[in-house]
Amino acid sequence: TQLLEQSPQFLSIQEGENLTVYCNSSSVFSSLQWYRQEPGEGPVLLVTVVTGGEVKKLKRLTFQFGDARKDSSLHITAAQPGDTGLYLCAGDSSWGKLQFGAGTQVVVTP
Amino acid sequence: DAGVIQSPRHEVTEMGQEVTLRCKPISGHNSLFWYRQTMMRGLELLIYFNNNVPIDDSGMPEDRFSAKMPNASFSTLKIQPSEPRDSAVYFCASVGQMSGEQFFGPGTRLTVL
Numbered sequence: 001t002q003l004l005e006q007s008p009q010f011l012s013i014q015e016g017e018n019l020t021v022y023c024n025s026s027s028v029f030s031s032l033q034w035y036r037q038e039p040g041e042g043p044v045l046l047v048t049v050v051t052g053g054e055v056k057k058l059k060r061l062t063f064q065f066g067d068a069r070k071d072s073s074l075h076i077t078a079a080q081p082g083d084t085g086l087y088l089c090a091g092d093s094s095w096g097k098l099q100f101g102a103g104t105q106v107v108v109t110p
Numbered sequence: 111d112a113g114v115i116q117s118p119r120h121e122v123t124e125m126g127q128e129v130t131l132r133c134k135p136i137s138g139h140n141s142l143f144w145y146r147q148t149m150m151r152g153l154e155l156l157i158y159f160n161n162n163v164p165i166d167d168s169g170m171p172e173d174r175f176s177a178k179m180p181n182a183s184f185s186t187l188k189i190q191p192s193e194p195r196d197s198a199v200y201f202c203a204s205v206g207q208m209s210g211e212q213f214f215g216p217g218t219r220l221t222v223l
Contacts (some may be wrong), residue, residue, distance in 0.1 A: 004214065042114075042201050042214025043153070088153065096141050096205055097166060098212065102152040 135204030
């Protein structure tokens with residue numbers, strides 16, 4: 001079983017601060033996805049990274065895939081209360097079958 | 111467009127009862143996944159179907175769990191008999207053939223007393 005470890009498990013910050021969430025594995029993934037989940041809802045895809053070293057930006061969110069395609073990070077600049085949620089990374093080892101990390105709960109207070 | 115539809119949204123039942131969870135994937139999607147989410151174990155893949163055929167059921171906890179996909183627009187996950195440790199949120203997700211994005215339903219929160 002390929003394990004994805006996310007850190008930290010919980011992050012509470014003030015509005016306007018920056019934060020980084022990490023996703024690490026000892027295994028190589030063909031691609032890695034980041035999802036955000038809000039209470040009472042299913043996860044929603046934010047981004048998919050495929051190429052080692054790839055960096056993708058989605059407004060204030062920056063996603064990076066490690067050169068060896070084993071790890072990834074999500075950086076949020078100037079966090080807002082609307083960024084509050086559970087952030088999940090998921091590795092795709094065989095097409096379509098995802099291995100999810102345990103998630104990082106982010107709370108942004110006004 | 112309607113997303114993935116799951117029913118019921120909430121289910122409370124007593125230990126030993128049969129529970130059936132339902133999922134309608136997005137029209138045109140050809141892969142369907144069933145997940146279970148708990149605080150302790152996070153999001154776990156139970157089973158997935160491709161073109162209505164079960165491909166990998168290695169995540170199904172035990173024989174009490176079964177899943178079917180009789181056609182492209184409907185799937186069920188059944189637990190018989192249910193136990194308190196089955197309490198969790200169960201999600202269904204579907205994927206289109208050309209996209210790797212999984213679209214999740216809103217989930218069914220199951221409580222087994």
